[in-house]
Amino acid sequence: MAFTAFSANTKVADQAPRKRGWIALLLLAPGIAYMLLFFVTPFIQLAITSLQAPAESGGIGQYVAAVQFSNYWVAIQEYWPQLLRSFVYAVIATVVGLILSYPLAYLLGVTLRNRAMLQGILLILVVAPFFISLLLRTLAWKSILPNEFIGTDGAVIFGLIYNFIPFMVLPMFASLQALDLRLVEAGSDLYASPVTVFRKVTLPLSLPGVVSGTLLSFIPMSGDYVVASRSFLGSTDTAMVGNVIESNFLQTQNYPMAAALSILLMVIILVIVATYVRKSGAEDLL
Amino acid sequence: MADPQSFAEKGADLELVGIQKRYPGFTAVENLDLVIPAGSFFALLGPSGCGKTTTLRLVAGLEEPTQGRILIGGKDVSRLKPHKRPVNTVFQSYALFPHMTIQENVAFGLRRRKIGDPVGKAHEALRLVELDHVADRKPAQLSGGQQQRVALARAVVNRPALLLLDEPLGALDLKLRRQMQQELKQIQQEVGLTFLHVTHDQEEAMTMADTVAVMNKGRIEQMGAPEELYELPQTAFVANFLGQSNLFGVEVVGSTDQVLHTNLNGARISLPRSRSARESGTITIGVRPEKLSLSTHEPESELSLNVLGPGRVIDASFIGVSTQYTVDLPGSGPVEVFAQNMQAGPIAGAGDEVWLSWHVEHTFGLADDRVETGALTADLSTRAIATRASHAE
Amino acid sequence: MKRFTLGKAFVPVVSIITLIYLLLPIMYVIAFSFNEKRGRNNISWRGFSLENWQNPCGAPQVCEAFGNSILVGVVATIAATVLGTMIAIALVRYKFKGRSTVSLLLFTPMATPEVVLGAGLAAQFLLAGVEKGIGTIILAHTMFCISYVVVAVKARVASLNPAIEEAGRDLYASPAQVFWRITLPMLTPGIIGAALLSFALSFDDFIITNFNSGTATTFPKFIYISAMKGVPAQANVLASMVFIAALLMVIFFQIININRKKRLARV
Secondary structure, eight states: OGGGGGGOOSOOOOOSOOBOSHHHHHHHHHHHHHHIIIIIHHHHHHHHHTTOEEOTTOOTTOEEOOOOTHHHHHHHHHHHHHHHHHHHHHHHHHHHHHHHHHHHHHIIIIITTTOHHHHHHHHHHHHGGGGSOHHHHHHHHHHHSOTTTTTSHHHHHHHHHHHHHHHHHHHHHHHHHTOOHHHHHHHHHTTOOHHHHIIIIIHHHTHHHHHHHHHHHHHHHHTOOTTTSTTTTOOGGGOOHHHHHHIIIIISOOHHHHHHHHHHHHHHHHHHHHHHHHHTTOGGGO | OOOTTSOOSSOOOEEEEEEEEEETTEEEEEEEEEEEOTTOEEEEEOOTTSSHHHHHHHHHTSSOOSEEEEEETTEEOTTOOGGGSSEEEEOTTOOOOTTSOHHHHHHHHHHHTTOSOHHHHHHHHHHHTTOGGGTTSOGGGSOHHHHHHHHHHHHHTTOOSEEEEESTTTTSOHHHHHHHHHHHHHHHHHHTOEEEEEESOHHHHHHHOSEEEEEETTEEEEEEOHHHHHHSOOSHHHHHHSSOOEEEEEEEEEEOSSEEEEEETTEEEEEEGGGBSOOSSEEEEEEOGGGOEEESSOOOOOTTEEEEEEEEEEEEEEOSSEEEEEEEETTTEEEEEEEEOSSSSOSOOTTOEEEEEEEGGGOEEOSSOHHHHOOOSOOOSHHHHHHHHHHHO | OGGGSSTTTHHHHHHHHHHHHHHHHHHHHHHHTTBOOOSSOOOSOOOBOSHHHHOTTOSTTHHHHHHHHHHHHHHHHHHHHHHHHHHHHHHHHBOOTTHHHHHHHHHGGGGSOHHHHHHHHHHHHHHHTOOOSHHHHHHHHHHHHHHHHHHHHHHHHHTSOHHHHHHHHHTTOOHHHHIIIIIHHHHHHHHHHHHHHHHHHHHHOOHHHHHHOTTOOOHHHHHHHHHHHOOOHHHHHHHHHHHHHHHHHHHHHHHHHHHHHHHHHHO
């Protein structure tokens, strides 16, 4: 599946000698222009909006260009619980999700490596959730789980984990599938017990997949607001920064606040991800 | 020897008792009984699919035997997992850990056994294979030959009672291979370990090993010192796998207490009784091509010589050191002759009439039944030629 | 080899738990599409009935939202696939200044939370005075799908055997002919895979859509809005239909693949 491309175990190798030429520009121009217009500019726009001040006319949703950095300070002061909560949820959900997903990826990529039929069936089962609406599935949990549980931190974390298991399993599966089992044999031949072989050989060699999978999950999790919304598995006590951004943007139309919160979210994510990537030594993935 | 926590003081005996390995659909190893004495260099030789690699993996513990026992230094290790056996393997693919430096690769086994000064010992082993200067690199940065030497160092550093080598020289070019063959033999003698070397290259086996066992279809066909196997093969398979042989189906017509006399299409062929596995009826005898003398006139008959002829030269190939003749003997088919070029050039060309002679004591008599093997004369089928060509690589 | 897997029982047991975790809601959703219709919500099981399946558009707006999702999905997929494939080819095959910047530019949307992408685009449309509707949804979806298409196709382009194209040139094909007759056909499975991925992402997208849709609804948005008062069973029916269709397609391709491998192995 296309998601296995994210395991990025093999860097895009230097194959045929690279050609120069204007064809490259021709190929790139439309796509890049599109991205500049609809991705880069909105970002810049977001930054600008985050500095705006309310217009004198006083109407809802009216703002003028200004350089009001205080918006950020207000945002932090008012919404630090939601910010903190988002990252706590995301970290817990990522860790638990990892513990649940790695064995499944191992089963698929190592144990079932030579049983194509069974591997194929299980892979389809792992990918099947993509074929049916995420919102409907999350709502299903709302009915399945006991009522007292809904609306707690646990329920939101439960929902977050659920959403992203396939995103964690697939890259780790791709990594484990590529593991040379002769190295496992060599480890055993050199007096390492099965647990030690896992620790010293299997795990380090499957690390690219683990890093891919956790990043692909952690980042969207921190910005999620569907799971935590009151119609789904959350309550007013579980609001994440995404909920707050949504309500500020779409309901109270407090654009500067929403924008400031978005930028804050991005910056914190960047810091966390950069530290994580450097610590796990997987810089070349990016 | 029992304690894998310490270095073995010297190599240990390996004993395989009634080993069998069956897979659904076929048997990889039939009833295998084998004793390899401590400190020897033992080669398991055979074509691909003969079961030699399976046997190696059984000894290493990477596979479990369907039946039978494996004893190392007298201790039954059949049920032990690989990491508990005092055995190390040099893998065919080297299997160096790509995410560790060379030094860490070599020190890996030492660290697992909590042996003191792993780094120092690792460097010592690397010095043995002359690769101490690359200790900080990663395997991907080394050439094939270097990787092979690191794999060897990684295994040897653990001073295992038994070192297993799984066709470790296969991927190397000729010159490097010869060099490594010498180095391996040297290291084995220096350190005094027991080596079990698995290979399909008969030249390699004969150069390095003290004892060679030829395996075919899951069984050992013959085992002994290289010269013994070469000069006195007991089966058609061994006769054709090690070098080349000319084989003839003959009828025993008489004997003395030293010599057997046989009849080949009217010609009288004799061989010492001590060199024949069978003594009556229809047997298969053979002689190596390099033992044959080619002459353009009929030699005088002597008791010590077997003579065949006249035949016609089908082909004469000049190889530099020798000339390889193929001679057609009526009733016996083509016969190969390797003649050293004592004088310049071949002494006979295609179409010439020639006689072949050889010393009686160079003949060998196989234990095979003529019908079973079907290969009576020098096997010139395409498959045999291809097999021989792949051995010569 | 069996000795070396992680403690015999641990891996299979946890795997099964995870699989059940994954699949339970799916079965629930499909099961409840057969729920007897009584009243507004679809929360408690009343009885088995086929009436929802016989009347999938029975609930107001459900089919309109579904249709919108399909429309948006198709258009965005086509646009993203074309633009993304071109970028992927350029990135792998050509050398130009700023290759790493372009790579970064494409990787960043995947690393950005959807709220930020959605809010940013919405702010942009707001300022430009563009009215939000189906058009803006399509524009938004195309944007985030391009990144995924590029990653998927890039992997495929990198794995192509250059010798095959060289053989084409050796046999008198011009560069353009090589591209259209050799390269592109070889890339097609990868491009189709990327397109399917793109469609799946677009169809199921909620957050970005929510910010950029104005009054228009897509299927996920419809579900979100109805979640408060009760999602009609028809939504379950439509979703189940999509699921079954997708599942059949995947199984179909897997069988073809296995048969092809078997045929090749026999030869």
